[in-house]
Amino acid sequence: MNELQSLSQIFQNKLFRIPDYQRGYAWQDSQLRDFWEDLINLQSDRNHYTGLLSMKVLSKDEAKKLDTDDKWLLDSGFRPYHIVDGQQRLTTFVILLNEIVEFIASLPENESKPDENIYLGYENLKDIKAKYICRKRPPEGFIITYLFGYENDNPSAEYLKHKIFGEKFGGTLKETYYTKNLLYAKRFFNKEITAFYEKGGMDGIAELYRKLTLRFMFNIHEIEDDYDVFVAFETMNNRGKRLTNLELLKNRLIYLTTLYDRSILDEINEAALREKINKAWKEVYYQLGRNENTPLSDDEFLRAHWIMYFSYSRKKGDDYIKFLLRKFSHKSIFMNFAENETPVEDDTIPVVVDDEDTDDPSDVQENEAVEMAPGFLAPKEIADYVNSLNETAEYWYYTYYPEECNTISKEEKVWIGRLNRIGIGYFRPLVAVSLIPSVGATAEERINFYKAVERFIFIDFRMAMYQSSYQSSEFYRNARKVYNNEMKLTEVAALLNEIADADAPSAIQVFVTKMNKRFISNDGFYSWRDLKYFLYEYEYSLVSQYKIEKLQWADLTKVVKDQVTVEHILPQTPTKAYWKNQFRQFTAEEIKTLSATLGNMLPLSQSINSRLQNDSFEEKKNRGYYNGSHSEIEVSKESDWDANKIYERGIKLLHFMEERWNFKFASQEQMEELLHISFVNDGRDIPPELIEEESSAEEIVVPSDISDDDLKLQFWTKALPVIVDAFGDNSTYSNVSPSTRSTLDGFVGIGGINLYCTMRLRKHTLSANIWIDVKNREKNKKIFDVMFARKDNIEKIVPYAIGWNRGVKRSSTVNVEIENVDFNDTGRWPELIDFLATTCVALKSELITACADELHAVIDGD
Structure with a gap:
């Protein structure tokens, strides 16, 4: 039988069960939202084609296997059916109908009324429940039979009755992925019905019910034998959410x-x-x-x-x-x-x-084949x-x-x-x-x-x-x-x-080579994806000594905007007088290397705002080192923090690495090569101690009546040289001069891609961004997709919240933004400028290095 029927026609003297070979309820927010919008947008005089409802009437032998509570209804003339295809939509119908009934019954004016005295359109709630939800066996009504449900060995069967339809129950219900979807659908429709009622009142709900039961049309297909049932189930599963x-x-x-x-x-x-x-x-x-x-x-x-x-x-x-x-x-x-015979694959x-990921070709055996037992x-x-x-x-x-x-x-x-x-x-x-x-x-x-x-x-x-x-x-x-x-x-x-x-010696050398590249980009160990794991293991070794756990893995790895959980003890861009004095014998480039080396990395028991990383060593100790993680406490015992301390701690951590993972570095020289700070021990003279209080960048005074354009110009005049220096090349930003405009662009040498910084005074935000042209350069879409696929890795490297916007028609963007910025607070400018410089370098590195193959293809195409 193939014909269009409304829900009102479908539920005429029928008992529906989801058979044991079916999955549970798989619809989620997107499917529910589409369903709801189809309903509320349907014109009152139009029908909506809902899809195929494929079902099989149960034989007498099959009907005997139904629950005892169902059989009285069969004796009353009801026919039992298995739903073969369309159960997701039919389940959604029933949940929505039940929510409409429960909502009407819960209205203040209906609280004391019996169901037979509460009307929805021209039908009372008692009749609606009896037609679509459940019937009670007369005369006592002790036995309740639900017209739609699951076979009893399915965990969703009892859950549907008690959590969705509201039947009282004193036992424990087993929750699964599918029962959670049932509950989500119930809550979704309750929320939407409540909002719909506030706009349209009872007349709106009555019209909703009428459209749902009379205007949503199914194409009914009855299957006659078991073979057709299973074949239909396998071949029809493409609609809606595909079967796993x-x-x-x-x-x-x-x-x-x-x-x-x-x-x-x-x-x-x-x-x-x-x-x-x-x-x-x-x-x-x-x-x-x-x-x-x-x-x-x-x-x-x-x-x-x-x-x-x-x-x-x-x-x-x-x-x-x-x-x-x-x-x-x-x-x-x-x-x-x-x-x-080689079995033929069933492509249907x-x-x-x-x-x-495809396996390593060098690890594939030529004659390896699937074992089949013909x-x-x-x-x-x-x-x-x-x-x-x-x-x-x-x-x-x-x-x-x-x-x-x-x-x-x-x-x-x-x-x-x-x-x-x-x-x-x-x-x-x-x-x-x-x-x-x-x-x-x-x-x-x-x-x-x-x-x-x-x-x-x-x-x-x-x-x-x-x-x-x-x-x-x-x-x-x-x-x-x-x-x-x-x-x-x-x-x-x-x-x-x-x-x-066997692999350890070559693994160590590869590790050294990879770390060389990280130091070239000034990130050093901070961009090693397993730094947190390594530091956590070192921390755990201290826990075994002191028997107190002070650092949780979840706290160390959580990502919170403008917060860091691994700190550079020596800041990446030190501006305070303390740091300038402690490291006065080193060049700016050497200070960056010292900041990025392993011995300068410290896991924090509590995340801090990134701007606090510029505090002096004494301030950091007072801020919490002395009572933080075991690693923090260990560092806090030092009276000062200088290059020798960084070197010594780095060597100590590498010795821990050797012991923890049972291998040996080739030599002390190899360890120093990995740390990149052998220059600490070159015997250079130490200049006299500096006497200035703080860096000149913090002494900038901005007049209270300065115009916005002048403020921008002053900021970019200070920022641009630092950003150019961070890149260390002539391809990005070097051809851009400070200006009064709020957006400062730089180009990364790839057609249709801009790396730019934005300063928005009125919104109090500062951001480093990537702009990718996809309108004129179709291939650039792949670049964004590849970067987004590496999202977790990039968010580890860039310790700020990142906005991902995949555009289809014009452009895609990646935005790293700091909010609540007071640009008149010039004392914070060094921190803000450092944020721009380090973030832009990291973003460019990801564009060039992480997406190398895809970018080469794009460049070659241009």
Whole structure:
């Protein structure tokens, strides 16, 4: 049957259930907003085509499996249906209808009235509820049957009844990613209905209800047999929000249970296998949505489990789901594959492609192929696979949240936490396997394994900067071997240490070379992406001595506008007399290098405003060093801060690095090369102590009656030489003269891209910006996209809030802005000028270095 029907027609004597192979409610804000706007903007005399509603009437045997509370309604003439396609829209309809009913009932004038005396248009609320929401079994009304809902083994079933429809309940409801979406939809519509009522009153709500039930039209399609149901479900999932691969696979497995000959899988065992699948997916969805603030990825888990359960292949990013859909195919039940036949991929089934980076070509084995088991697929294979998914889900969750695992020691939790901080990468499947009880690893074996993983990551990825896929095939294969008890965790740890040992000398040299580039841009260690991790580990070594934890990782890594959590003890641009005296024997360039070296970096237990970094050493100690992190307390014990202290602390931290990650620098000279401050010990004469109080920049006096143009000119006259000097070249800003205008432009040598600073007196803001022309230079769009993809890294390098605006028609911009600036406060000018200089250099470096390949393509095209 194919015809257009309104919601009023669709709910005539029908009972709707979402079957077990369906996912939960996946609509979020954007879909809800589109739906609501379609409704409120629909003209009263027009119909709105809502889409396909595909459903299958249940057979008598299937109807017997319904909940006991449903059966009385079937005896009253209602027909039960499974929703095959369109459940997201139908769920949304029912939630919105329920919210309209609840809103009308809650109005002050209706509070004491029974539902039969409250009218919405020409219908009372009792009749509306009975038609669309639920019915009570007469005469007592103890049994409530909901006309739309989920099958009972779905966590969303009880949640829909009690949290969305408001039925009273005293038990505990399990929350998942999908139940959160249900609750969000309820709250979304409640808010919109309330606002709509304030504008249109009861007449507006009545018109809303009329359009919803009579003018939103579905194309009804009834499916006749099970085969069509599952095929339709797989091929129709492109509309709305595409199914995840995990959702698609569940449908496939349940479908396969219906295909076996009764001599192989009788009716009782079919029901048992189907229940096993449902329980496994219930567990998986619970674990993935267990942390309601940050649900875990369906597809990341499915891919990881595939790696540990089947032989790993790396031909394409979507190999894993194509493998699974071929492995669990109806062909494997109805026929055997020919001896040398290569299974044909079913391109009609959409899959979610894994966007993971391509693996290192040097690490690919030519003959590596997906392991396929041609021939008959026994029900036991499905059961074993499903049991494994069920078993693994909990331990996958603990790899993200080890503190919630009650079966591992505190030390194990600490090490898994380290792996998450440093970036666990492709080792997560192995870590999950290590936690599974059937693997039989001891706590000591796990700790040694975690230590080896963390050391390998630090040496090969954080120092050597190898591709993120380096050795991934080896350790993906090892995950399967350990899971199948073909390899011990101790063997994996030994292999990791062996590789790291061999790689360490070259890793150190690469680290030195990369740091050279960072010092050329004047950023030094501050732009090393793992500086905070390293400093946190040093801090943790002090915690083990003093037994008091004074610095939290979350505090160290949080990004707050104009706040810093890692301080340059010697400021980047020192202006106070104290600093000028302490470092008077060094050139401006040497002072920048001293500021950027490792020994001058200090993690703070509490973030500070960036302008406080110019305080003198005594002021910094009084501000909080003496009672801050253990690292701050250690530094606060120094009476003064000079170049020798920076050198000594840098060497001390490098010795810690050697001990912590078990490697050795080649020599003292190599360590000094890494720190870039060997000039500290060159025996130069120290000039007489300076006598001026503060730098001249802080002594600028601005007349109270100065005009805006003159103020701008004075600021840019002071700022421009510092910015030019920071770039140290002739390509940016050097051809621009100070002026009275509020915007000062500089060009970075790339067509259609400007790097500029903006001073807005009336708005009290100062900003460093990138402007990218995309109207006349289409290729420039790629540059913004590449920078935005590196957003997290850039925001680590630039310690200020960054505004990202991807333009489509004219231009894209990146803006780094300081607010609440009093430009008449000339004492703050050095800090503001330093902000412009360092931020512009960092932005230009990102444009040139981080996006090198894309920029070369653009330049060549120009």
